[in-house]
Amino acid sequence: MKWMKWFLVLSLGVAMGLVTGCGGGGDDDDPLVGTWRATAYNGQAMPGNVTMTMSIRGDGTFTATTVVNGATEVDTGTWSAANGVLTTVSGGETDTVPYAIDGDTLTLGVAGDVITATRQ
Numbered sequence: 001m002k003w004m005k006w007f008l009v010l011s012l013g014v015a016m017g018l019v020t021g022c023g024g025g026g027d028d029d030d031p032l033v034g035t036w037r038a039t040a041y042n043g044q045a046m047p048g049n050v051t052m053t054m055s056i057r058g059d060g061t062f063t064a065t066t067v068v069n070g071a072t073e074v075d076t077g078t079w080s081a082a083n084g085v086l087t088t089v090s091g092g093e094t095d096t097v098p099y100a101i102d103g104d105t106l107t108l109g110v111a112g113d114v115i116t117a118t119r120q
Helices: 001-012
Strands: 034-041 049-058 061-068 070-084 085-091 094-104 105-110 113-119
Touching: 049 113
Parallel strands: none
Antiparallel strands: 034 049, 034 113, 049 061, 061 070, 070 085, 085 094, 094 105, 105 113
16 A cells, blocks of 8 residues: 555654644754654554654654554655655655644645554
């Protein structure tokens, strides 16, 4: 599924359109920094056989882990954020996604879908 791949590439990671002007990388105070676990896809709870977690670090790197039916996929890369858009680079591929953070809830707009994650 494309949204799962994007989450890995992105991954949670992580942030959306309510945050403005945040520069990722090198900033431990950035609201995106932390570990995020996907809790919903388009308003529905994540399937029991799927877990997605993204660790976004203040040094501008991320690790995204997706487990589907016991099979684990790990993706790593770099990230930055500005004007409500999260940019990730992984495996030579650059992706951008709108994001919003409300407290410990991260919402990501991915290819017309919405992924909701909770800070762990």
